[in-house]
Amino acid sequence: MNQIRPDVIRPGFFSIDAAADRRRNEFDFHNEALLYHSRKVDIVFFGDSITHWWDVATFFQDSGLAIVNRGIGGDTSGHARLRFPADVLQLRPRCVVILIGINNTWALDAFSPADRLSPEEIFREVTSDVEAMVRMAAEQGIRPVVCSLLPTRMDRYARNRERNELVVRINDALRGLAGESGAVYVDYHSRLTDPDGLTLREGLADDGLHPHVLGYEIMADVLREALVAYGISL
Template identity: 70%
Template sequence: MNEKRPALIKPGFFSIEAAADRRRNEFDYHNEALLYHQQRIDFLFFGDSITHWWDVATFFGRSGQVLVNRGIGGDTTEHARRRFAADVVQLKPRYAVILIGINNTWALDAFSPEDRLTPEEIRHQVTTDVEAMVKMATEHGIQPILCSLLPTCMDRYSRNHERNELVVAINASFQEIAEETGAIYVDYHSELTEADGITLRSELADDGLHPHVIGYRLMAAVLQKTLRERGITLGPDA
């Protein structure tokens, strides 16, 4: 028996400290299996830990749709952009649910001055990378679903208010990108904030950043409602 393996795009490894490297072997093996079996994918979720830790199969998988999760905890837009061809484009999902960018904002708090960035520098970095991913998806016949960054509630960080203001600015840019490219914009942010409009509701996450099951349930409802308005069905009702 001498079966032929599928041609496989691999982004390789980025550095000894890159979060994106933590699941690289796992994703390469899984991507090869999907290609070998010519598996048709309905929704591919792509992003950082908020995607990584979202059990999308439980929330949405009871409908028989094929769902794939390509989230990596700690990933930044720079590395996400570099792995997008491997983890999204070559798998050819019908829809790519993109949620990435919050980890870039840690550059506000970087210990070393040379590693710190201004809010405007971070916004430019995030939006440039995300726009490139959205356009790459569109060019390959994949419908991008661009999701807002989530608010945070982490008082232990001295610049967290500034981070939340930056998140609002980035989301405004995401909306513009969606309008210009035909991506579907999903506004999680406005449903997850306190009355101030920028802070994560404390009852939705244990650490002020990652949603627990109630936070994810709310996100699922927002995502499904947004898609339903476009005539797109994702799983059963949340």
């Protein structure tokens, strides 16, 4: 039996309250196990709570693919970018499904003025971070799959319409990024919205943000449709 531990990329902890730190030890242990056993990884699902809570093993159990979930509830695009080498690149999957950015938009509603960001600042954050991750993946021969942000239906937030309008702007930019870079673009948004093109349809999420099983079923269908054209069957 091999008694030598593999060299593992560990990004460390970002702050005392960073959402990305909540699963850091878990992911470090799991990444080391995959590397130690030289396990093949076909797809890494990478993102925030919408990925974290997606039971991809059940939704894609008939694919025959080795699928790893590296979603962290509450994660933002900036911290996702920093942990990308550890949780994606070193696992060398065939492709990475990236869905990140909605948590950046909470800066619209931040209680403290010092923590608030404008829509333009949030737009630049998300698009530049996703672009960097797409570039890193492509450089390692990993096909990046760029997913649209999901619409929301959270009337308790005064700026929710502004949030949903920002989501549309970000998605337009992500679609353009995918086209320019050769990444796959997955348009969840248009299949989940009301006729207004902005708001999450009723009956797809209990809290107006996180899809329940019916929302995830739509997302699974959309992802399969997008990937089949690239010879990836989920």
